[in-house]
Amino acid sequence: MSDAGFDAPTYYRMALAPEDRERLPYYAQLVDALANSPTAVQLLGEARPEQRNPMLVLAALHYGALRGDRDLAPLYERLASRTPEEFASRVTAILEARPELVREQLWRATQTNEPGRSAVLAAVLNELHGRGVNDVHLIDVGTSMGLNLYPDYYRINNDEADDVILTMEDLNDNVATSPLPRIHERIGIDLNPLDPENPDDVLWLKACLWPEEPQRARRLDAILQEMVLWPRATRLKGSAVDLIDDALDLCSPDATPVIFHSWVAAYFSSDEQARWRERIMRHVRTRATWIYFEHPWGVKGLDPPPRTGEPPRAGATQIVVCEIGEDPAHWGWAHPHGRWVALSPPGVDSA
Numbered sequence: 001m002s003d004a005g006f007d008a009p010t011y012y013r014m015a016l017a018p019e020d021r022e023r024l025p026y027y028a029q030l031v032d033a034l035a036n037s038p039t040a041v042q043l044l045g046e047a048r049p050e051q052r053n054p055m056l057v058l059a060a061l062h063y064g065a066l067r068g069d070r071d072l073a074p075l076y077e078r079l080a081s082r083t084p085e086e087f088a089s090r091v092t093a094i095l096e097a098r099p100e101l102v103r104e105q106l107w108r109a110t111q112t113n114e115p116g117r118s119a120v121l122a123a124v125l126n127e128l129h130g131r132g133v134n135d136v137h138l139i140d141v142g143t144s145m146g147l148n149l150y151p152d153y154y155r156i157n158n159d160e161a162d163d164v165i166l167t168m169e170d171l172n173d174n175v176a177t178s179p180l181p182r183i184h185e186r187i188g189i190d191l192n193p194l195d196p197e198n199p200d201d202v203l204w205l206k207a208c209l210w211p212e213e214p215q216r217a218r219r220l221d222a223i224l225q226e227m228v229l230w231p232r233a234t235r236l237k238g239s240a241v242d243l244i245d246d247a248l249d250l251c252s253p254d255a256t257p258v259i260f261h262s263w264v265a266a267y268f269s270s271d272e273q274a275r276w277r278e279r280i281m282r283h284v285r286t287r288a289t290w291i292y293f294e295h296p297w298g299v300k301g302l303d304p305p306p307r308t309g310e311p312p313r314a315g316a317t318q319i320v321v322c323e324i325g326e327d328p329a330h331w332g333w334a335h336p337h338g339r340w341v342a343l344s345p346p347g348v349d350s351a
Protein backbone atom coordinates (compact mmCIF):
# COMPACT_ATOMS: atom_id res chain seq x y z
CA MET A 1 0.00 0.00 0.00
CA SER A 2 1.45 3.38 -0.92
CA ASP A 3 2.41 5.46 2.11
CA ALA A 4 1.57 8.77 0.43
CA GLY A 5 -1.34 10.51 2.12
CA PHE A 6 -1.53 7.93 4.93
CA ASP A 7 -4.41 8.91 7.22
CA ALA A 8 -5.18 6.10 9.66
CA PRO A 9 -8.69 7.19 10.79
CA THR A 10 -9.83 7.50 7.16
CA TYR A 11 -8.25 4.14 6.32
CA TYR A 12 -10.26 2.54 9.13
CA ARG A 13 -13.52 4.22 8.13
CA MET A 14 -13.07 3.24 4.47
CA ALA A 15 -11.97 -0.34 5.19
CA LEU A 16 -15.28 -1.89 4.21
CA ALA A 17 -17.10 -1.37 0.92
CA PRO A 18 -20.44 0.43 1.53
CA GLU A 19 -22.46 -2.72 0.81
CA ASP A 20 -20.32 -4.63 3.33
CA ARG A 21 -20.84 -1.95 5.97
CA GLU A 22 -24.57 -2.59 5.62
CA ARG A 23 -24.20 -6.36 5.78
CA LEU A 24 -21.70 -6.43 8.63
CA PRO A 25 -22.82 -4.09 11.43
CA TYR A 26 -20.32 -5.46 13.98
CA TYR A 27 -17.28 -4.85 11.80
CA ALA A 28 -18.73 -1.54 10.58
CA GLN A 29 -18.98 -0.36 14.20
CA LEU A 30 -15.55 -1.77 15.00
CA VAL A 31 -13.71 0.04 12.20
CA ASP A 32 -15.44 3.28 13.22
CA ALA A 33 -14.45 2.76 16.86
CA LEU A 34 -10.85 1.98 15.83
CA ALA A 35 -10.78 5.16 13.74
CA ASN A 36 -11.48 7.09 16.96
CA SER A 37 -8.95 5.17 19.06
CA PRO A 38 -5.50 6.83 19.37
CA THR A 39 -4.00 3.39 20.12
CA ALA A 40 -5.49 1.80 17.01
CA VAL A 41 -4.38 4.78 14.92
CA GLN A 42 -0.86 4.51 16.30
CA LEU A 43 -0.71 0.75 15.73
CA LEU A 44 -1.70 1.10 12.08
CA GLY A 45 1.09 3.64 11.68
CA GLU A 46 3.56 1.15 13.20
CA ALA A 47 2.84 -1.42 10.47
CA ARG A 48 5.20 -1.57 7.48
CA PRO A 49 4.06 1.04 4.98
CA GLU A 50 2.84 -1.59 2.50
CA GLN A 51 0.81 -3.26 5.27
CA ARG A 52 -0.97 -0.17 6.64
CA ASN A 53 -4.26 -1.86 6.02
CA PRO A 54 -6.94 -1.91 8.76
CA MET A 55 -7.55 -5.56 7.82
CA LEU A 56 -4.21 -6.37 9.46
CA VAL A 57 -5.42 -4.91 12.79
CA LEU A 58 -8.82 -6.61 12.46
CA ALA A 59 -7.13 -9.92 11.69
CA ALA A 60 -4.72 -9.55 14.63
CA LEU A 61 -7.65 -9.03 17.02
CA HIS A 62 -9.59 -11.93 15.52
CA TYR A 63 -6.45 -14.09 15.73
CA GLY A 64 -6.25 -13.36 19.47
CA ALA A 65 -9.88 -14.42 19.83
CA LEU A 66 -9.36 -17.62 17.83
CA ARG A 67 -6.37 -18.48 20.03
CA GLY A 68 -8.65 -18.24 23.03
CA ASP A 69 -7.49 -14.93 24.50
CA ARG A 70 -9.33 -14.53 27.80
CA ASP A 71 -10.80 -11.11 26.93
CA LEU A 72 -11.32 -11.35 23.18
CA ALA A 73 -12.54 -14.93 22.75
CA PRO A 74 -15.85 -14.51 24.63
CA LEU A 75 -16.68 -11.39 22.59
CA TYR A 76 -16.06 -13.03 19.21
CA GLU A 77 -17.56 -16.39 20.15
CA ARG A 78 -20.85 -14.87 21.30
CA LEU A 79 -21.08 -12.02 18.87
CA ALA A 80 -24.86 -11.92 18.75
CA SER A 81 -25.24 -11.66 22.54
CA ARG A 82 -24.19 -8.00 22.32
CA THR A 83 -25.14 -5.09 20.13
CA PRO A 84 -22.62 -4.07 17.45
CA GLU A 85 -21.89 -0.90 19.45
CA GLU A 86 -21.14 -2.88 22.63
CA PHE A 87 -18.93 -5.31 20.71
CA ALA A 88 -16.98 -2.48 19.09
CA SER A 89 -16.48 -0.50 22.29
CA ARG A 90 -15.38 -3.57 24.28
CA VAL A 91 -12.91 -4.75 21.65
CA THR A 92 -11.51 -1.23 21.39
CA ALA A 93 -11.20 -0.97 25.18
CA ILE A 94 -9.28 -4.27 25.25
CA LEU A 95 -6.96 -2.99 22.52
CA GLU A 96 -6.38 0.24 24.44
CA ALA A 97 -5.48 -1.74 27.57
CA ARG A 98 -3.44 -4.41 25.77
CA PRO A 99 -2.00 -3.01 22.51
CA GLU A 100 0.50 -5.88 22.41
CA LEU A 101 -2.37 -8.09 21.20
CA VAL A 102 -2.03 -6.33 17.85
CA ARG A 103 1.57 -5.11 18.06
CA GLU A 104 2.89 -8.67 18.34
CA GLN A 105 1.18 -9.60 15.05
CA LEU A 106 2.31 -6.59 13.00
CA TRP A 107 5.09 -8.64 11.40
CA ARG A 108 2.38 -10.56 9.53
CA ALA A 109 0.61 -9.51 6.34
CA THR A 110 -2.98 -9.25 5.25
CA GLN A 111 -3.26 -12.56 3.46
CA THR A 112 -6.99 -13.02 3.06
CA ASN A 113 -7.26 -15.77 0.48
CA GLU A 114 -10.76 -15.42 -0.88
CA PRO A 115 -11.92 -18.36 -3.01
CA GLY A 116 -14.99 -16.33 -4.03
CA ARG A 117 -12.62 -14.54 -6.44
CA SER A 118 -12.27 -17.88 -8.24
CA ALA A 119 -15.88 -17.47 -9.37
CA VAL A 120 -14.91 -14.22 -11.09
CA LEU A 121 -11.74 -15.80 -12.48
CA ALA A 122 -13.81 -18.70 -13.82
CA ALA A 123 -16.15 -16.23 -15.55
CA VAL A 124 -13.18 -14.58 -17.26
CA LEU A 125 -11.60 -17.93 -18.18
CA ASN A 126 -14.95 -19.09 -19.59
CA GLU A 127 -15.02 -16.04 -21.82
CA LEU A 128 -11.43 -16.65 -22.95
CA HIS A 129 -12.33 -20.27 -23.69
CA GLY A 130 -15.14 -18.99 -25.90
CA ARG A 131 -12.45 -16.97 -27.72
CA GLY A 132 -10.43 -20.11 -28.47
CA VAL A 133 -8.11 -20.36 -25.44
CA ASN A 134 -8.26 -24.08 -24.69
CA ASP A 135 -5.13 -24.73 -22.62
CA VAL A 136 -3.57 -22.53 -19.96
CA HIS A 137 -0.98 -22.51 -17.20
CA LEU A 138 -2.29 -20.55 -14.21
CA ILE A 139 0.19 -18.35 -12.34
CA ASP A 140 -1.47 -16.84 -9.26
CA VAL A 141 0.64 -13.95 -8.03
CA GLY A 142 0.19 -13.18 -4.30
CA THR A 143 -1.33 -16.61 -3.95
CA SER A 144 -1.46 -16.70 -0.12
CA MET A 145 -2.56 -20.33 0.50
CA GLY A 146 -3.22 -20.97 -3.19
CA LEU A 147 -7.02 -21.21 -2.98
CA ASN A 148 -7.45 -19.39 -6.30
CA LEU A 149 -5.32 -21.89 -8.22
CA TYR A 150 -8.38 -24.13 -8.61
CA PRO A 151 -11.16 -22.21 -10.40
CA ASP A 152 -11.98 -25.48 -12.20
CA TYR A 153 -12.56 -27.34 -8.91
CA TYR A 154 -15.23 -25.12 -7.36
CA ARG A 155 -18.92 -25.38 -8.06
CA ILE A 156 -20.47 -21.98 -8.61
CA ASN A 157 -24.11 -21.03 -8.29
CA ASN A 158 -26.25 -17.98 -8.09
CA ASP A 159 -27.83 -18.22 -4.68
CA GLU A 160 -26.96 -20.46 -1.72
CA ALA A 161 -23.32 -20.92 -0.69
CA ASP A 162 -22.45 -24.23 0.87
CA ASP A 163 -19.11 -25.92 1.41
CA VAL A 164 -17.06 -25.50 -1.75
CA ILE A 165 -19.93 -24.01 -3.71
CA LEU A 166 -19.14 -20.37 -4.41
CA THR A 167 -22.02 -17.96 -4.69
CA MET A 168 -21.81 -15.19 -7.26
CA GLU A 169 -24.59 -12.94 -8.48
CA ASP A 170 -24.29 -12.31 -12.24
CA LEU A 171 -25.42 -8.67 -12.58
CA ASN A 172 -25.14 -8.57 -16.40
CA ASP A 173 -26.55 -12.08 -16.82
CA ASN A 174 -23.86 -12.94 -19.37
CA VAL A 175 -21.44 -15.28 -17.60
CA ALA A 176 -20.82 -18.17 -19.96
CA THR A 177 -21.43 -21.72 -18.78
CA SER A 178 -19.03 -23.28 -21.28
CA PRO A 179 -16.15 -25.28 -19.80
CA LEU A 180 -12.99 -23.58 -18.63
CA PRO A 181 -9.75 -23.96 -20.54
CA ARG A 182 -7.78 -26.97 -19.36
CA ILE A 183 -5.35 -25.88 -16.62
CA HIS A 184 -1.94 -27.51 -16.86
CA GLU A 185 0.65 -26.00 -14.48
CA ARG A 186 -0.63 -24.27 -11.34
CA ILE A 187 1.99 -21.94 -9.91
CA GLY A 188 1.58 -19.64 -6.93
CA ILE A 189 4.01 -16.85 -6.04
CA ASP A 190 3.95 -15.14 -2.65
CA LEU A 191 6.30 -13.29 -0.33
CA ASN A 192 4.99 -15.67 2.31
CA PRO A 193 3.09 -18.62 0.84
CA LEU A 194 0.80 -20.07 3.51
CA ASP A 195 0.95 -23.81 4.05
CA PRO A 196 -2.40 -25.61 4.38
CA GLU A 197 -0.66 -28.14 6.63
CA ASN A 198 0.71 -25.57 9.06
CA PRO A 199 -1.88 -24.97 11.83
CA ASP A 200 -0.69 -21.42 12.52
CA ASP A 201 -0.95 -20.50 8.83
CA VAL A 202 -4.49 -21.89 8.76
CA LEU A 203 -5.38 -19.98 11.93
CA TRP A 204 -4.05 -16.73 10.48
CA LEU A 205 -6.07 -17.29 7.31
CA LYS A 206 -9.18 -17.83 9.46
CA ALA A 207 -8.36 -14.67 11.40
CA CYS A 208 -8.33 -12.75 8.10
CA LEU A 209 -11.98 -13.78 7.62
CA TRP A 210 -14.75 -11.73 9.12
CA PRO A 211 -16.48 -13.12 12.22
CA GLU A 212 -19.92 -12.12 10.94
CA GLU A 213 -19.50 -14.49 8.00
CA PRO A 214 -19.27 -17.97 9.58
CA GLN A 215 -20.10 -19.52 6.20
CA ARG A 216 -16.71 -18.35 4.89
CA ALA A 217 -14.96 -20.14 7.76
CA ARG A 218 -16.99 -23.29 7.07
CA ARG A 219 -16.14 -23.05 3.40
CA LEU A 220 -12.44 -22.68 4.17
CA ASP A 221 -12.55 -25.84 6.30
CA ALA A 222 -14.35 -27.72 3.51
CA ILE A 223 -11.87 -26.51 0.89
CA LEU A 224 -8.88 -27.46 3.02
CA GLN A 225 -10.30 -30.97 3.33
CA GLU A 226 -10.89 -31.31 -0.42
CA MET A 227 -7.73 -29.56 -1.52
CA VAL A 228 -5.53 -32.51 -0.60
CA LEU A 229 -7.17 -34.40 -3.47
CA TRP A 230 -6.63 -31.62 -6.03
CA PRO A 231 -3.57 -31.42 -8.32
CA ARG A 232 -0.48 -30.23 -6.53
CA ALA A 233 0.56 -26.68 -7.20
CA THR A 234 4.08 -25.25 -7.30
CA ARG A 235 4.59 -22.54 -4.71
CA LEU A 236 7.39 -20.02 -5.16
CA LYS A 237 8.41 -17.89 -2.18
CA GLY A 238 9.58 -14.36 -2.90
CA SER A 239 8.62 -11.17 -4.59
CA ALA A 240 6.44 -11.22 -7.68
CA VAL A 241 8.78 -9.07 -9.76
CA ASP A 242 11.76 -11.27 -8.89
CA LEU A 243 10.04 -14.59 -9.54
CA ILE A 244 7.69 -14.11 -12.47
CA ASP A 245 10.32 -15.09 -15.04
CA ASP A 246 11.11 -18.28 -13.09
CA ALA A 247 7.41 -19.09 -13.00
CA LEU A 248 7.11 -18.60 -16.75
CA ASP A 249 10.13 -20.84 -17.29
CA LEU A 250 8.07 -23.66 -15.71
CA CYS A 251 5.38 -23.25 -18.38
CA SER A 252 5.65 -25.45 -21.47
CA PRO A 253 4.85 -23.80 -24.82
CA ASP A 254 1.75 -25.95 -25.46
CA ALA A 255 -0.49 -23.77 -23.25
CA THR A 256 -0.97 -20.06 -22.62
CA PRO A 257 0.48 -18.79 -19.34
CA VAL A 258 -2.21 -16.78 -17.55
CA ILE A 259 -0.64 -14.37 -15.08
CA PHE A 260 -3.34 -13.57 -12.52
CA HIS A 261 -3.49 -11.43 -9.41
CA SER A 262 -6.28 -10.23 -7.16
CA TRP A 263 -5.88 -7.73 -4.33
CA VAL A 264 -2.11 -7.91 -4.51
CA ALA A 265 -0.69 -5.05 -6.59
CA ALA A 266 -2.03 -2.50 -4.10
CA TYR A 267 0.67 -3.82 -1.74
CA PHE A 268 3.37 -2.87 -4.27
CA SER A 269 4.91 0.61 -4.19
CA SER A 270 4.12 2.84 -7.19
CA ASP A 271 7.57 2.11 -8.58
CA GLU A 272 7.06 -1.64 -8.19
CA GLN A 273 3.66 -1.38 -9.90
CA ALA A 274 5.21 0.39 -12.88
CA ARG A 275 8.05 -2.16 -13.08
CA TRP A 276 5.54 -4.99 -12.79
CA ARG A 277 3.45 -3.63 -15.65
CA GLU A 278 6.48 -3.17 -17.83
CA ARG A 279 7.71 -6.71 -17.11
CA ILE A 280 4.33 -8.35 -17.69
CA MET A 281 3.63 -6.45 -20.89
CA ARG A 282 6.88 -7.84 -22.28
CA HIS A 283 5.50 -11.36 -21.75
CA VAL A 284 2.03 -10.42 -22.99
CA ARG A 285 3.52 -9.24 -26.29
CA THR A 286 4.81 -12.74 -26.98
CA ARG A 287 2.92 -15.46 -25.13
CA ALA A 288 1.06 -14.64 -21.91
CA THR A 289 -2.37 -13.36 -20.92
CA TRP A 290 -2.66 -11.06 -17.91
CA ILE A 291 -5.76 -10.92 -15.71
CA TYR A 292 -6.11 -8.80 -12.60
CA PHE A 293 -8.80 -7.82 -10.13
CA GLU A 294 -7.68 -4.78 -8.17
CA HIS A 295 -9.24 -1.63 -6.80
CA PRO A 296 -8.28 1.08 -9.34
CA TRP A 297 -7.25 3.71 -6.74
CA GLY A 298 -4.68 1.36 -5.25
CA VAL A 299 -2.92 0.41 -8.48
CA LYS A 300 -2.40 3.64 -10.40
CA GLY A 301 1.16 2.50 -11.23
CA LEU A 302 -0.36 -0.31 -13.31
CA ASP A 303 -2.01 2.36 -15.44
CA PRO A 304 -5.39 0.57 -15.47
CA PRO A 305 -7.37 0.97 -18.70
CA PRO A 306 -10.16 3.54 -18.91
CA ARG A 307 -13.41 2.31 -17.39
CA THR A 308 -16.67 2.30 -19.25
CA GLY A 309 -19.09 3.90 -16.80
CA GLU A 310 -19.25 3.81 -13.04
CA PRO A 311 -19.10 0.52 -11.12
CA PRO A 312 -22.59 -0.88 -10.46
CA ARG A 313 -21.89 -0.79 -6.70
CA ALA A 314 -19.48 1.36 -4.73
CA GLY A 315 -16.14 -0.11 -3.64
CA ALA A 316 -16.02 -2.54 -6.58
CA THR A 317 -12.92 -4.24 -7.94
CA GLN A 318 -12.02 -3.58 -11.58
CA ILE A 319 -11.56 -6.61 -13.82
CA VAL A 320 -8.73 -6.06 -16.31
CA VAL A 321 -7.72 -8.52 -19.00
CA CYS A 322 -4.82 -8.23 -21.39
CA GLU A 323 -4.91 -10.90 -24.10
CA ILE A 324 -1.76 -11.95 -25.95
CA GLY A 325 -0.46 -9.10 -28.09
CA GLU A 326 -3.22 -6.70 -26.93
CA ASP A 327 -3.41 -3.73 -24.56
CA PRO A 328 -5.00 -4.09 -21.11
CA ALA A 329 -8.79 -3.80 -21.41
CA HIS A 330 -11.56 -3.10 -18.92
CA TRP A 331 -13.68 -6.26 -18.57
CA GLY A 332 -16.08 -5.12 -15.88
CA TRP A 333 -16.47 -5.03 -12.14
CA ALA A 334 -16.76 -7.45 -9.23
CA HIS A 335 -17.40 -7.40 -5.51
CA PRO A 336 -14.04 -7.44 -3.68
CA HIS A 337 -14.71 -11.01 -2.51
CA GLY A 338 -16.45 -12.13 -5.71
CA ARG A 339 -20.01 -12.01 -4.30
CA TRP A 340 -21.16 -10.52 -7.62
CA VAL A 341 -19.75 -9.84 -11.05
CA ALA A 342 -20.72 -7.46 -13.85
CA LEU A 343 -18.74 -8.78 -16.79
CA SER A 344 -18.49 -6.56 -19.85
CA PRO A 345 -15.67 -7.79 -22.10
CA PRO A 346 -15.05 -5.61 -25.14
CA GLY A 347 -17.14 -6.77 -28.07
CA VAL A 348 -19.77 -8.50 -25.91
CA ASP A 349 -23.13 -6.80 -25.24
CA SER A 350 -24.28 -7.05 -21.64
CA ALA A 351 -27.89 -7.99 -21.03
Ligand SMILES: C[S@@+](CC[C@H](N)C(=O)[O-])C[C@H]1O[C@@H](n2cnc3c(N)ncnc32)[C@H](O)[C@@H]1O
Pocket residue numbers: 109110111112113114115117141142143144145148189190191192238239240241261262263264267268
Ligand atom coordinates in the same frame (compact mmCIF):
# COMPACT_ATOMS: atom_id res chain seq x y z
C1 LIG B 1 -4.76 -9.63 0.33
S1 LIG B 1 -3.82 -11.07 -0.03
C2 LIG B 1 -4.66 -11.63 -1.50
C3 LIG B 1 -4.48 -13.12 -1.71
C4 LIG B 1 -5.09 -13.69 -2.97
N1 LIG B 1 -4.52 -13.07 -4.14
C5 LIG B 1 -6.57 -13.59 -3.02
O1 LIG B 1 -7.11 -12.82 -3.83
O2 LIG B 1 -7.26 -14.31 -2.29
C6 LIG B 1 -2.30 -10.38 -0.70
C7 LIG B 1 -1.22 -11.43 -0.87
O3 LIG B 1 -0.18 -10.86 -1.68
C8 LIG B 1 1.07 -11.22 -1.16
N2 LIG B 1 2.05 -10.22 -1.62
C9 LIG B 1 2.10 -8.90 -1.30
N3 LIG B 1 3.12 -8.29 -1.92
C10 LIG B 1 3.73 -9.25 -2.68
C11 LIG B 1 4.85 -9.25 -3.56
N4 LIG B 1 5.56 -8.13 -3.79
N5 LIG B 1 5.18 -10.39 -4.16
C12 LIG B 1 4.49 -11.54 -3.93
N6 LIG B 1 3.43 -11.60 -3.10
C13 LIG B 1 3.05 -10.47 -2.48
C14 LIG B 1 0.84 -11.25 0.35
O4 LIG B 1 1.83 -12.02 1.03
C15 LIG B 1 -0.55 -11.86 0.43
O5 LIG B 1 -0.53 -13.26 0.54
